[in-house]
Structure formats: structure tokens, C-alpha cells
Amino acid sequence: MRHLLSASDLGGEDVAAILDTADKLKQTLLGREVRKLPTLRGRTVVTAFYENSTRTRVSFEVAGKWMSADVINVSATGSSVGKGESLRDTALTLAAAGADCVVLRHPASGAARRVADWLADHGTSVVNAGDGTHEHPTQALLDAQTLRESLGELTGRRIVIVGDVLHSRVARSNVRLLHRLGAEVVLVAPPTLLPTGVRDWPVRVTHDLDESLEGADAVMVLRVQAERMHGSFFPSAREYAIAYGLNERRLARLPEHAPVLHPGPMIRGMEISHAVADSPRSLVTDQVRNGVHVRMAVLYHLLAGEETAV
Amino acid sequence: MSGTDAGTTLFRGVLPYGEGEPVDVLVADGRIAEIGRVTQRADRVVDAQGLVALPGFVDLHTHLREPGREDTETVQTASEAAALGGYTAVFAMANTDPVADNPVIVEYVWQRGRDVGLVDVHPIGAVSVGLRGERLAELGAMARSRAGVRLFSDDGHCVSDPLLMRRALEYTRALGGVVAQHAEDPRLTGGAQAHEGPAAAERGLAGWPAPAEESVVARDCLLAHHTGGRLHVCHVSTAGTADVLRWARGRGEGTITAEVTPHHLLLTDERLATYDPVNKVNPPLRTAADTEALRTALAEGVVDCVATDHAPHAPQEKDTEWACARPGMLGLQTALSVVVLTMVETGLLDWRGVARVMSERPAEIAGLADQGRPLRVGEPANLTLVDPEARWVVRGGELASIADNTPFEGMELPATVAATMLRGRLTSLDGKVLS
The missing domain is CATH 3.40.50.1370 (Aspartate/ornithine carbamoyltransferase)
Incomplete structure (x- = not known):
């Protein structure tokens, strides 16, 4: 799995694998004083949010951090986006700056798919964190x-x-x-x-x-x-x-x-x-809690090598 | 411009309208001088064995982008595209910057066309000042200008106010004018991104419902009949609009004509799957059932003609997320091939039919006396020679337009334009512009 753009990208086995991983991560972290796994150490995850969002953004950020990824937040108002930079240029910039994964929230349906197409020649994974009225x-x-x-x-x-x-x-x-x-x-x-x-x-x-x-x-x-x-x-x-x-x-x-x-x-x-x-x-609060573990699992399946165990 | 300095040209072995035995066609003094077995010498001889001779194509709907967006197209580059596409006359829509809503702009565009000289460029005047749909532009002044404007359109916007539309249809009667309507009820298409149907719904793209076009066309047909005005419906895109036209034509005092674009004859909303905005256009690509209905309507004459809605856009306006992209696509150099693919290869039209929808009817609608004429001795030599057997692969970068994005990229299409002649002067030959 290179990107997660649509729920229809996932076969039944993919879903089972992600949910089982999420479950395992949840059990592993249960009762731990220091909730930090080394799994994604050295990996860079950029969350690029072009819409306001509290729970999704925080959830991805926590998910990355609990697996020791370097998580960087780009918000549409606080970056060059405000100056009218195109989504394509922003995507290419993030990839060139070393993002292993771009987590994108965008008001345009299909935006994540477009970014994935623009980054086809880069190693960067794209996770759709909500595109318009299309998918999440x-x-x-x-x-x-x-x-x-x-x-x-x-x-x-x-x-x-x-x-x-x-x-x-x-x-x-x-x-x-x-x-x-x-x-x-x-x-x-x-x-x-x-x-x-x-x-x-x-x-x-x-x-x-x-x-x-x-x-x-x-x-x-x-x-x-x-x-x-x-x-x-x-x-x-x-x-x-x-x-x-x-x-x-x-x-x-x-x-x-x-x-x-x-x-x-x-x-x-x-x-x-x-x-x-x-x-x-x-x-509702279980959903939020599970959100962190599921997003950890998604990042894990996209970014961790085959040999990296949970 | 007279064509008299072009010398004589002899086409050897062409098939007029693709019919009968091959004949030679001699062109002299800008006119067809002889058809048959020509023994006379000519300044230029073109081996035209197997080529179909048609009257030069007339496009009632192009966006030449000059003035204002010369980074995407100019009268020069669009004229080259037109010559390569087989066109001898094109109509330039008014939504330039500044808007062609006054004699100064229409004369500028007209003069630029004459300066380039590859195709007759006829400016279309805006119906309303600034395309704002509030009050009539000075239609009479544009009609009386050197550009001699006869077509009026706010294309890109609908003249949605029924009173303004009524007045435009009435007022243009005195000018021998035609109101070309971009039929789209803006109250029904706010935020619309794609044809309202299952394909767009699944992809979360806000819908452009078919009745937004059909209801305006129905209203305008009634207004045309009521006023005795001349209505031309731009880019018919739905099966329902074809039904409305079938019902309305000939039912009253008004004259109702309509055009369809090549892309609405071929492409469908299945193209939404990639979210690639090269497929974004207004009105949007519809369903396969609509393309079928439009082909039938064109074959029956319910829709009169093909017009390209050639609309170049810069890459940064297309290589974006879908919602940000501008609607519109190139058309001048692919139109014939798409018409052959959708209408000729399907048996819906023969070459006489192609002449009708690409040349004769649009010339009649616009009132061009010297275009769309029969291939007969004494007629103006506005000609398009088509190689019906050739096939080619579309490469946007190889087209003459400055903009190079096209939904036909990489598609193999039938038929090429082998030569285009404007009043006895070759403007393109074997895919090269002759200036």
C-alpha cells in the first residue's frame, strides 16, 4: 500500500490488517507511562490541513508522535498557501523537503488523489484526511x-x-x-x-x-x-x-x-x-481514542518497512 | 485578402463530398474555376488522390483569448489552429478582458484576424455590458462597426434574466442579429463541478443538473417565438435539451438553431474518475445516454451544427485540484476527427452531412455569404481537404495553440485535414501552416 486515498483502495485483508495492527498498538500502549514506540523513528510526517480540524489533525499528530515520527504541521493560513501557492507546488515542496508521508485535509474533492498523482515520482505517501465531500x-x-x-x-x-x-x-x-x-x-x-x-x-x-x-x-x-x-x-x-x-x-x-x-x-x-x-x-470518545490507534496503524502500514515489527 | 495574388492551384484527384469519381479542381482568382478533368497548368499542383473535398469549416464558438489572456492563446495561434483544423471562418466569443461589449474591442479582434489572414475572424459581441446580465450592451454600434457583428452572446454566463433575454431577442431583429445563449440557470448550478449524476455523486463533486440547461432553453425558445427573434443555443449538452429543441423548432415566429461540441459527442462523466481537470468543461461532460442522444439530434438536424467551444487554459489553471480548475478545452484541431469518429464511422453522417454540420449550417446561421457554399464552379474557394483514411495520435504539445492541455491527449483519432484554402489561398497543407 503506497497511499490511502479512498476506502475502496482497501481490500478486506488490508482492513483486517490495519484494524488488527491498531488493536495490537492499543494493547501495547495500555497502561504504559511513556507512550512512545520507536517504530517510525527518522520518518517525517507532514499534516497539511486546508480546512479547520481539531480532532483529525490532533489524532494524526499524536499517532505519529507516539511512534516517534517527526510530525510537522502545515496549515493553509500559516504557510505560503496564504500567498496563493498552488496545491501542486506545495505538495512538491513538502516532498522535496523530505516528507515521507503527507496527510492532507482539503476542501476540494479529489485533492488527495491529485497530490498522489503529482508525487508519483517521489517516495512520498499520501493519506487522505478528508477531501471535500468525497472521502475520509x-x-x-x-x-x-x-x-x-x-x-x-x-x-x-x-x-x-x-x-x-x-x-x-x-x-x-x-x-x-x-x-x-x-x-x-x-x-x-x-x-x-x-x-x-x-x-x-x-x-x-x-x-x-x-x-x-x-x-x-x-x-x-x-x-x-x-x-x-x-x-x-x-x-x-x-x-x-x-x-x-x-x-x-x-x-x-x-x-x-x-x-x-x-x-x-x-x-x-x-x-x-x-x-x-x-x-x-x-x-464518541471511543471513536476519538480508536482514531489515534487506527492512524498509527495506517502510518505503520504505509511507512514502516516489512521487517519492522509493531 | 482578395486571394487574387495567390495564383492558381490545382487539386488532382479529389472526391467532392467523398462522392463519385475523383476529379481535378482548379482554383483561380479565389474561386473554383473548373471541376473535372483539368488540363490547364497551374501555379501550384496538389496531389489530392483519395482526399475528400468539403466547403471550409465554420466555427460559431471559439475563445481566442485576445485581448487579455495572450499567455494561453492569441488570434495568431488560434488562427493557425483553425487553419490546421480545416476552418476558414471562426467566431470569437466576447468574454475577453476587456469584454467585447463595444465597437472598439470587436474592431480590434476583427483587425487582428485580418492581419493574421489565415482564417476569417468574426467577433461576437456581448449581449450585456461586461457580461453582467444587467443591461444591453451597444449591440447596434457593434453591428455597424467594421467588424459587422451579427452574433451576440454572453457565453460563459447565461443571460438568465428573462426580461433581458426577451429584449435582446427583440432588439437584434433590427440588426439581423442572432442571440447565442449559454443556457445555464445559475440558481441551479451554484458551486457546480460536474454533471449531476451518479459519477459525480460518488466522487463528491457538486452537481450541474441537466434541467438547469433544459429549462433555460425551453424558456428561450418560447421567448424567440413570442418575439420573432433569432435564438442560437450554444453547446447543447443533454438529451433533454435535444427533446426541447425537437418540440420547439418550427412552432412559431422565432428562428431556433443549436450547436453541439465535439467533446459532448464523445466524452462522458466517466472521465471524472481521475479528477483530472482536463476533463472539466462547462456545460459539463454528461452521460453516455446524452452523447447518444446528441449524435442522433445532430444527424436529424435537430441540432444544426458542430461548434468547438475551443477554450484554451494555462497549465496552472488546469493542473490543479478539480474545484480550482477553469472549465474549457481545446477543440479547433480535433473537431473534425471527433466528428468522423462519432458521426461518420457510426454511419450517422456521410461526408455531405459533415459539410452540412461543419460548414453550411453554421455559415447560414451566421449569415456568411461566402462560406459554406457548394463545391461548384464560380463559388468562393473556401475549401477543406480531408484524408479520410489517415489516423493520428493527439499530442497537446504538438497543437498550434499556446495552451497544450487536452482531454484527447494520447487518443488515436481518425481523419486528418490535408489542406485548407481560404479564398483561393492555401492556409494549411499536410499539417503545416502556410502564412
């Missing part, structure tokens, strides 16, 4: 890991994803990855927030959240930006919350074993109620 593959991996911890194998499990699927890179990556893992995916959204052709995706589509919760093994709630209502995607935040928000009443309909996930940042009172967000059923 490490989010899907950490979601799968969190679900696996909670439910065991995901084959045949019914995972409900509710929210703004149209604009969600998390949804696209999760649909691909969960399908690869044999799970049954149900997408719930108003018709305005579903992509064209979604009925040909390997999913079941419904506009009825209540109905979808029965028999669900997990619910993944997607963020819905309130400004979407200005594009007439839905009439009001209140109407959205009533029809598609996950509240306590709906939580009660969900089978007891089924957890609630959210990729964050959560808008409480909109897509998820305060009580559900803080309920024991919510695995």
Missing part, C-alpha cells in the same frame, strides 16, 4: 474499529447512517468500508440530502428514521450544518431535529446492544440530543 477513509477505519469492539465481526450487522449524506465524506467512506466488511448499511436522510444515484449504492435508503432503528445494530449520526437550510435542503433546524435528530425517545427504540456513533463535531440539539450524546450508548 481513516474515519471509516476508526468507525469500523469502534463498531468491531462493540459488536464483534460486522458481517451481517445492520448499520444505520443518518444525516447529510449528500455532503458527507464520512458517509461515502463508511458505505464503502462497511460494505466491504459485509455489513448491511441503511442510509436515512431527507431526499434533498441524498446523492444522485444513491439507490445504486450497496445500501438500503429510507426517509424514516424511526422505522430504520428497529433491528439496527448501530446508528451513526452525521453532522448537519445549520447553514444547509439556506440552500433549502430543509426548512429549519427544528424541523430537521424533529424528523432526523437522534433523541432519547428514538434511542429507546434502538435494540439495547446497539451503540451510537458520531464523527464529530456534534451539533447538540440538531442531529443529536444532548442526552443521547452523553449517554453510555454513545461511543
Whole structure:
């Protein structure tokens, strides 16, 4: 594996390998006073973030540092990007400066793929940390890991994803990855927030959240930006919350074993109620915790030589 | 410009419209002097065995980028591309910098075309001041200028205000003018990056829905009929638009014509897979079903002609992430080959049909008296000779345009332009420009 650009780059064995590695790393670090492995010593990881992000950026940075990689952050406002440098030139600069891996967050769909193409002749790996409304593959991996911890194998499990699927890179990556893992995916959204052709995706589509919760093994709630209502995607935040928000009443309909996930940042009172967000059923902080281990595993599989053991 | 100083040229063994037995064509004084078995001597003899003779091509839709973006194309380089592509007349869109919304700019472009002299360059005037869609530009002044503007377009932008469009269709009646509309309802295409369909949705690219074009075309057809104006629909890109045109044509007082680009006849949104913006264009590449419908519409005459929408862009405007890239692609030197691939090799058009869609209809639409004429003795010698058997591989760097990015890069295409003649003077021969 040279790059991680899309969840569809990953075969079933790749996913298993990454998640098993993540698990092993988690166990290794458990209870350690000094959380530092020498695995990626001498490797340079650059996180280039062209969008605001707290959790993803911190997660990658921690992941790199816990494996002793040199992690350098480039932010779009604090670099030559602000002066109008092209993404291509920035990518070539980072590669020339010695980056072994570029972790890219960018508002343009396909940006990570473009960077990987521009760096084809360099040894640099590219990790897509979210490109526009396209994909966010490490989010899907950490979601799968969190679900696996909670439910065991995901084959045949019914995972409900509710929210703004149209604009969600998390949804696209999760649909691909969960399908690869044999799970049954149900997408719930108003018709305005579903992509064209979604009925040909390997999913079941419904506009009825209540109905979808029965028999669900997990619910993944997607963020819905309130400004979407200005594009007439839905009439009001209140109407959205009533029809598609996950509240306590709906939580009660969900089978007891089924957890609630959210990729964050959560808008409480909109897509998820305060009580559900803080309920024991919510695995939001587990997702963040697993995010570090999964990203360690991704960096490990991309950067460590075959001979380097975890 | 008269062509009288070009001497006489004899084409030996050509097939007019690809039909019948090979004949010789003698050109003298800028006109076709003789067709048949010519024994007379000529200043220049071109061995044209096996070549198809057609009337010189006319392109109603090009972006020559001068003035303003001479780093991507100039009237000189575009004229060379046109001559190599078989064109004897091209229409230059108004979205230059400054905008061609006044007599000064259109006369400048017209004069530059004459100075280069490889192809007739006809400036298109903007419909609205600064292409802003707010108030009419001085259409009459541009029509009465030396450039003699007859086509008006805000191309790149839609004249989306129905009242302004109505007035433009009405007002240009007095000028013998045509309003060429870039049909795109901007309220439906905000932020759009690619054809709204499964391919774009899967890749997270904001959609450009087909009804954004179709609804404006329907509205404009109704306005044309209501006003008796002349509407020309630029770059028809969807099956639905073809249906609207089929319904609207001949239903009222207005005159409705339409063009399709070579790229919309061939390329589809499957090209989104690589996110390579050489495939980014407006209107966007659509589906295979749309290309099929457009080919049929062109063959039936529902869409009148092929226009390139030749739109050069600098590498830094294309070799970027998709959302940052400018829409548009080169077209002048690949148009014929794409038409042969999509229309001739499929049996949808014969060479007479190619003459119709590449030359005769566009000349009629624009009111060019000396272009798109029949291959007959006494007619102006605006000719394109096509080698129907040749095949070539497209290399952007080898095209005459300054910009060198093209979605056809590396594709092997049928047919080459062996010679182009403008009023009796050869402007290109065997892939070389003759200036």
C-alpha cells in the first residue's frame, strides 16, 4: 500500500490488517507511562490541513508522535498557501523537503488523489484526511474499529447512517468500508440530502428514521450544518431535529446492544440530543481514542518497512 | 485578402463530398474555376488522390483569448489552429478582458484576424455590458462597426434574466442579429463541478443538473417565438435539451438553431474518475445516454451544427485540484476527427452531412455569404481537404495553440485535414501552416 486515498483502495485483508495492527498498538500502549514506540523513528510526517480540524489533525499528530515520527504541521493560513501557492507546488515542496508521508485535509474533492498523482515520482505517501465531500477513509477505519469492539465481526450487522449524506465524506467512506466488511448499511436522510444515484449504492435508503432503528445494530449520526437550510435542503433546524435528530425517545427504540456513533463535531440539539450524546450508548470518545490507534496503524502500514515489527 | 495574388492551384484527384469519381479542381482568382478533368497548368499542383473535398469549416464558438489572456492563446495561434483544423471562418466569443461589449474591442479582434489572414475572424459581441446580465450592451454600434457583428452572446454566463433575454431577442431583429445563449440557470448550478449524476455523486463533486440547461432553453425558445427573434443555443449538452429543441423548432415566429461540441459527442462523466481537470468543461461532460442522444439530434438536424467551444487554459489553471480548475478545452484541431469518429464511422453522417454540420449550417446561421457554399464552379474557394483514411495520435504539445492541455491527449483519432484554402489561398497543407 503506497497511499490511502479512498476506502475502496482497501481490500478486506488490508482492513483486517490495519484494524488488527491498531488493536495490537492499543494493547501495547495500555497502561504504559511513556507512550512512545520507536517504530517510525527518522520518518517525517507532514499534516497539511486546508480546512479547520481539531480532532483529525490532533489524532494524526499524536499517532505519529507516539511512534516517534517527526510530525510537522502545515496549515493553509500559516504557510505560503496564504500567498496563493498552488496545491501542486506545495505538495512538491513538502516532498522535496523530505516528507515521507503527507496527510492532507482539503476542501476540494479529489485533492488527495491529485497530490498522489503529482508525487508519483517521489517516495512520498499520501493519506487522505478528508477531501471535500468525497472521502475520509481513516474515519471509516476508526468507525469500523469502534463498531468491531462493540459488536464483534460486522458481517451481517445492520448499520444505520443518518444525516447529510449528500455532503458527507464520512458517509461515502463508511458505505464503502462497511460494505466491504459485509455489513448491511441503511442510509436515512431527507431526499434533498441524498446523492444522485444513491439507490445504486450497496445500501438500503429510507426517509424514516424511526422505522430504520428497529433491528439496527448501530446508528451513526452525521453532522448537519445549520447553514444547509439556506440552500433549502430543509426548512429549519427544528424541523430537521424533529424528523432526523437522534433523541432519547428514538434511542429507546434502538435494540439495547446497539451503540451510537458520531464523527464529530456534534451539533447538540440538531442531529443529536444532548442526552443521547452523553449517554453510555454513545461511543464518541471511543471513536476519538480508536482514531489515534487506527492512524498509527495506517502510518505503520504505509511507512514502516516489512521487517519492522509493531 | 482578395486571394487574387495567390495564383492558381490545382487539386488532382479529389472526391467532392467523398462522392463519385475523383476529379481535378482548379482554383483561380479565389474561386473554383473548373471541376473535372483539368488540363490547364497551374501555379501550384496538389496531389489530392483519395482526399475528400468539403466547403471550409465554420466555427460559431471559439475563445481566442485576445485581448487579455495572450499567455494561453492569441488570434495568431488560434488562427493557425483553425487553419490546421480545416476552418476558414471562426467566431470569437466576447468574454475577453476587456469584454467585447463595444465597437472598439470587436474592431480590434476583427483587425487582428485580418492581419493574421489565415482564417476569417468574426467577433461576437456581448449581449450585456461586461457580461453582467444587467443591461444591453451597444449591440447596434457593434453591428455597424467594421467588424459587422451579427452574433451576440454572453457565453460563459447565461443571460438568465428573462426580461433581458426577451429584449435582446427583440432588439437584434433590427440588426439581423442572432442571440447565442449559454443556457445555464445559475440558481441551479451554484458551486457546480460536474454533471449531476451518479459519477459525480460518488466522487463528491457538486452537481450541474441537466434541467438547469433544459429549462433555460425551453424558456428561450418560447421567448424567440413570442418575439420573432433569432435564438442560437450554444453547446447543447443533454438529451433533454435535444427533446426541447425537437418540440420547439418550427412552432412559431422565432428562428431556433443549436450547436453541439465535439467533446459532448464523445466524452462522458466517466472521465471524472481521475479528477483530472482536463476533463472539466462547462456545460459539463454528461452521460453516455446524452452523447447518444446528441449524435442522433445532430444527424436529424435537430441540432444544426458542430461548434468547438475551443477554450484554451494555462497549465496552472488546469493542473490543479478539480474545484480550482477553469472549465474549457481545446477543440479547433480535433473537431473534425471527433466528428468522423462519432458521426461518420457510426454511419450517422456521410461526408455531405459533415459539410452540412461543419460548414453550411453554421455559415447560414451566421449569415456568411461566402462560406459554406457548394463545391461548384464560380463559388468562393473556401475549401477543406480531408484524408479520410489517415489516423493520428493527439499530442497537446504538438497543437498550434499556446495552451497544450487536452482531454484527447494520447487518443488515436481518425481523419486528418490535408489542406485548407481560404479564398483561393492555401492556409494549411499536410499539417503545416502556410502564412
